[in-house]
Amino acid sequence: MEKTFNLPSHITTDKLKDLYKQMWLIRYFDEKVDQFFAKGLIHGTTHLCVGQEASAAGAIAALQDIDKITSTHRGHGHCIAKGARTDKMMAELFGRVTGYCKGKGGSMHIADLEKGNLGANGIVGGGIPLAVGAALTSKMKNEGYVVLCFFGDGASNEGSFHESLNLASIWGLPVVFICENNQYGMSGAAKDMINIPDIADRAGSYGIKGEVVDGNDLVEIINTVYDAVEDARDGNGPALIEVKTYRWKGHSKSDAKKYRTREEEQEWRSKDGIKRFKELLIEERVLTEELAEELQQEAKQEIEDAVRFAENSKEPSIDTLLEDVYA
Amino acid sequence: MRELTYLEAVREAMSQEMRENNDVFLLGEDIGVYGGAFGVTRGMIEEFGPERIRNTPISESAITGGAVGAALTGMRPILELQFSDFITIAMDQLTNQAAKLRYMYGGKGSVPMVLRTPAGSGTGAAAQHSQSLEAWVAHIPGLKVVQPSTAYDAKGLLKAAIDDDNPVIFYEHKLLYKTKCEVPEEPYTIPIGKADIKRSGGDVTIVATAIMVHRALEAAEKLVKEGIEVEVIDPRTLVPLDEETIVESVKKTGRVVVVHEAVKRGGYGGEIASMIAESEAFDFLDSPIKRLGGLPVPIPYNPKLEKATVPQVDDIVEAVKETIRFK
Numbered sequence: 001m002e003k004t005f006n007l008p009s010h011i012t013t014d015k016l017k018d019l020y021k022q023m024w025l026i027r028y029f030d031e032k033v034d035q036f037f038a039k040g041l042i043h044g045t046t047h048l049c050v051g052q053e054a055s056a057a058g059a060i061a062a063l064q065d066i067d068k069i070t071s072t073h074r075g076h077g078h079c080i081a082k083g084a085r086t087d088k089m090m091a092e093l094f095g096r097v098t099g100y101c102k103g104k105g106g107s108m109h110i111a112d113l114e115k116g117n118l119g120a121n122g123i124v125g126g127g128i129p130l131a132v133g134a135a136l137t138s139k140m141k142n143e144g145y146v147v148l149c150f151f152g153d154g155a156s157n158e159g160s161f162h163e164s165l166n167l168a169s170i171w172g173l174p175v176v177f178i179c180e181n182n183q184y185g186m187s188g189a190a191k192d193m194i195n196i197p198d199i200a201d202r203a204g205s206y207g208i209k210g211e212v213v214d215g216n217d218l219v220e221i222i223n224t225v226y227d228a229v230e231d232a233r234d235g236n237g238p239a240l241i242e243v244k245t246y247r248w249k250g251h252s253k254s255d256a257k258k259y260r261t262r263e264e265e266q267e268w269r270s271k272d273g274i275k276r277f278k279e280l281l282i283e284e285r286v287l288t289e290e291l292a293e294e295l296q297q298e299a300k301q302e303i304e305d306a307v308r309f310a311e312n313s314k315e316p317s318i319d320t321l322l323e324d325v326y327a
Numbered sequence: 328m329r330e331l332t333y334l335e336a337v338r339e340a341m342s343q344e345m346r347e348n349n350d351v352f353l354l355g356e357d358i359g360v361y362g363g364a365f366g367v368t369r370g371m372i373e374e375f376g377p378e379r380i381r382n383t384p385i386s387e388s389a390i391t392g393g394a395v396g397a398a399l400t401g402m403r404p405i406l407e408l409q410f411s412d413f414i415t416i417a418m419d420q421l422t423n424q425a426a427k428l429r430y431m432y433g434g435k436g437s438v439p440m441v442l443r444t445p446a447g448s449g450t451g452a453a454a455q456h457s458q459s460l461e462a463w464v465a466h467i468p469g470l471k472v473v474q475p476s477t478a479y480d481a482k483g484l485l486k487a488a489i490d491d492d493n494p495v496i497f498y499e500h501k502l503l504y505k506t507k508c509e510v511p512e513e514p515y516t517i518p519i520g521k522a523d524i525k526r527s528g529g530d531v532t533i534v535a536t537a538i539m540v541h542r543a544l545e546a547a548e549k550l551v552k553e554g555i556e557v558e559v560i561d562p563r564t565l566v567p568l569d570e571e572t573i574v575e576s577v578k579k580t581g582r583v584v585v586v587h588e589a590v591k592r593g594g595y596g597g598e599i600a601s602m603i604a605e606s607e608a609f610d611f612l613d614s615p616i617k618r619l620g621g622l623p624v625p626i627p628y629n630p631k632l633e634k635a636t637v638p639q640v641d642d643i644v645e646a647v648k649e650t651i652r653f654k
């Protein structure tokens with residue numbers, strides 16, 4: 001089958017199956033991290049994107065391999081979707097030398113430059129100007145790639161967001177801003193911190209297009225992002241896409257979630273983007289129940305293997321402490 | 328006397344001031360029902376309400392500048408900056424506004440605000456959430472800089488900071504939040520600019536700040552077993568610095584080790600060392616002034632590397648012995 005559900009042509013049937021599995025990879029990865037944190041086997045801090053898988057998988061599925069992304073502190077999903085190896089990611093979270101940052105970065109700083117992932121970021125809004133700069137390179141050197149810039153609802157209140165949208169707009173840069181509105185910052189509700197219902201409307205102030213998509217609808221996400229990305233690639237400048245989604249877990253390791261209700265959480269869980277995509281694929285005969293189960297189990301197994309790889313990897317030696325400060 | 332943790336002492340100082348003075352209010356990210364990233368403000372929104380415990384968007388530039396403007400016009404804001412690393416975003420408002428307004432205006436107006444912020448490594452939060460950037464603000468004329476090491480000091484110094492008519496940067500240390508000591512219930516003030524001799528001794532002076540005060544005291548315990556009597560001085564405030572107490576001690580001991588967690592290069596220890604070298608204590612020195620500080624590297628994620636980056640008890644013991652060995 002060449003085209004399904006009016007998706008872009010590079011989204012083949014096989015790719016649809018991959019995407020289904022990929023969403024499970026993301027979920028199992030973060031579920032595993034959650035467990036290890038609780039047991040004290042992973043230290044520091046981490047931010048899980050369980051519930052937001054369709055956003056990462058869908059937006060990145062719209063890209064070509066040459067395209068780049070900038071990610072956030074809640075970035076495991078983006079990283080996996082951009083083609084990173086889950087074993088090297090897990091090793092990084094274990095602080096091992098085989099990890100993406102040789103054990104020096106941890107969850108918030110995983111980058112995979114070879115695959116076009118310019119890195120997660122511990123600074124809210126910190127990656128937005130970087131995306132603009134990367135898009136400037138693409139334009140000045142005529143490299144043809146587009147940058148997909150992920151950030152949260154909370155980040156859209158940082159000056160860096162506003163300055164970056166304006167700059168990208170006046171310079172007509174090939175960057176697409178993806179605001180993953182998961183309804184909260186750490187605890188601040190988007191509705192209390194932003195006085196308009198749709199962050200996408202902020203695009204208007206900078207003379208760029210703004211669109212809202214349902215964060216649990218993988219197909220809609222792919223199509224919307226694809227159009228914006230190809231538009232940007234054609235030299236028509238940036239766009240802002242707001243993905244309405246929800247993080248099922250707390251903000252980070254210790255969060256009593258006093259700022260929201262269990263009913264609200266339940267309501268969003270029932271909209272699960274993975275489940276919804278599976279139902280669609282079965283309805284469209286891309287998947288059977290059995291095949292779906294098989295893909296899910298494969299994902300689960302890959303994460304188990306990633307854990308084993310991490311556990312069996314060495315810690316960085318103290319001698320490496322001063323390495324890599326300067327090029 | 329009852330004991331309080333450092334964290335509770337900070338909270339108590341703020342609550343007591345807020346009960347006395349309606350001009351005092353708090354602003355910061357996630358300081359409402361979430362209680363702040365480290366739980367310092369837990370329970371305060373319940374007592375004082377959302378008008379005076381203002382939960383802000385993630386907008387460090389705006390909330391810092393906002394505090395400056397409110398202070399200039401009659402309020403006494405306390406700004407909680409979630410991690411001291413984000414002072415970089417607040418820095419323009421601090422450096423070019425808060426610190427200079429009064430002077431530029433020819434002595435008119437004042438900026439009575441406190442910016443409290445947790446600093447330091449040891450939590451595995453890696454490069455963008457573990458820094459000690461106090462030298463940045465200590466460099467700026469017009470700002471005062473406070474760095475308490477105990478719950479007792481934190482409470483008394485915070486009251487002094489809130490009562491001060493100048494912008495005060497109040498550096499808390501994450502690893503000290505859970506440390507306890509006796510703290511009086513009634514409000515009291517520790518003057519800004521007064522060092523504390525945390526332990527008396529005649530052989531070597533250690534000038535230590537924040538968490539290093541505790542490591543220096545531990546080192547002193549070890550050294551006393553070898554017959555070396557160490558005097559531990561905690562400046563408590565970097566600006567203004569109690570030069571007299573330090574100079575008097577060095578005149579007595581003739582040997583001095585300066586230790587802080589911040590990167591040694593360009594760190595405040597250099598200021599303390601040169602102050603000693605320029606003072607009348609110079610003639611009393613029996614060995615070169617020794618400085619200990621963090622290695623010139625971003626704080627790594629792996630816990631062993633992280634620990635190796637900043638001075639530990641044994642490093643202090645060794646530094647003291649080195650000054651003694653010098654002939």
Ligand SMILES: Cc1ncc(C[n+]2csc(CCOP(=O)(O)OP(=O)(O)O)c2C)c(N)n1
Pocket residue numbers: 047072073074122123124125151152153154155156182184185186251356385387409413416
């Ligand atoms: C400049 C800066 N301010 C504050 C923080 C602390 N912090 C980390 S994540 C976060 C919430 C971010 O919210 P949002 O942008 O919506 O992303 P989400 O966590 O919801 O994915 C906050 C306040 C930070 N890391 N950097």
Ligand SMILES: [Mg+2]
Pocket residue numbers: 152153154180181182183184185
């Ligand atoms: Mg959010």
